[in-house]
C-alpha cells in the first residue's frame with residue numbers, strides 16, 4: 001500500500017502547473033520509479049501526487065529542421081535507447097540509458113525523471129552534461145532554457161523554480177555533430193545496479209584523425225552532483241589521441257571530489273576516475289576512426 005493524499009492525473013502541462021500552484025507540497029510523478037520508492041519509504045508519504053504520465057506534449061524524440069535533437073522528458077530509457085534519431089545523432093546517450101536498471105525499469109523510468117531527481121549516479125546525466133544539453137522548463141511565467149552546466153544545485157537539488165516542469169531536453173546540433181562519444185558505467189554488477197562511477201566522453205578528432213581537436217568529459221558519482229572537468233579537457237585539447245588518453249585521467253583528478261559510500265571508498269573512485277577517463281576517451285576516438 002502507498003500512503004498518498006491523492007493523485008491528480010493532469011490532462012495538460014498547464015493543468016499540471018496550476019495543480020502545483022494550488023498545492024505547493026504536491027509532487028510531480030512521471031514514471032514513478034523514484035517517487036513511489038520514496039512514498040513507500042515514508043519520505044514522501046501522505047503527499048498529493050500530480051501525474052504527468054501520458055501527456056503527449058511531453059513525449060517523443062525528434063530532430064528539428066535545424067538538426068537539434070529534442071527529447072520529451074517522458075521518453076523512457078527504452079524509447080531513448082531504441083530511438084532511430086538518437087542512434088543517428090547521439091548514440092552514446094542511447095548506450096548510457098540502456099545500462100540503467102533492468103528491462104522493467106527501462107520500460108518505466110523516464111529520462112526527464114532521471115535528470116529532475118538531481119542524483120549524481122543518474123545514467124543519463126554525465127552524457128547530457130558532456131553534450132552540453134539544454135533543459136527547457138515551463139512554469140506559470142512561461143518557458144526558460146537552462147544549460148546542463150547550471151542545472152545541478154546540490155545533491156538531489158536542480159534548477160527548477162517552484163511550479164516549473166521540465167518540458168524538453170535539447171541537444172543542439174553543434175554540440176554533437178562531428179563528435180563521437182563513449183559512456184562507461186562502473187558498477188559491482190552488470191544490471192540492476194547504480195553506478196559506482198559513471199564517465200562520459202565526447203571527442204572531435206582532427207581532420208587526419210590523429211589528434212583530439214575537442215573533448216568533453218563528465219562524471220557521475222565523482223562528486224555530489226554530475227560534473228564536467230573543464231580544466232582536464234583544456235589540458236588535452238590538440239594532443240595526439242594516445243597522449244590525450246594518458247593525460248586526461250590524472251588531470252581530471254584535480255577537479256573531482258568523490259566520497260566514500262557503502263558502494264566504494266573515495267580512494268577507489270579516484271582510481272576509477274584516473275583509469276576510466278582515458279579508456280572513455282580512447283574508445284570514443286576509436287568510434288570516430290582515430291589513428292592511434
Ligand SMILES: Cc1cc2nc3c(=O)[nH]c(=O)nc-3n(C[C@H](O)[C@H](O)[C@H](O)COP(=O)(O)OP(=O)(O)OC[C@H]3O[C@@H](n4cnc5c(N)ncnc54)[C@H](O)[C@@H]3O)c2cc1C
Nearest residue numbers: 030031032033034035100101109110113114116122123166
Ligand atoms: C530498481 C531500480 C533500479 C534503478 N536503477 C537505476 C540505474 O541503474 N540508473 C539510473 O540512472 N537510475 C536508476 N534508478 C532510478 C530511476 O529509475 C531513474 O532515476 C528514472 O529515470 C526516474 O524516472 P521516473 O520517470 O520514474 O521518475 P519519477 O519517479 O516519476 O520522478 C523522479 C523525480 O523527478 C521529478 N520529475 C519527473 N519528471 C519531471 C518533469 N518533467 N518535470 C519536473 N519534475 C519531474 C519528480 O517529481 C521526482 O522528483 C533505479 C530505480 C529503481 C527503482
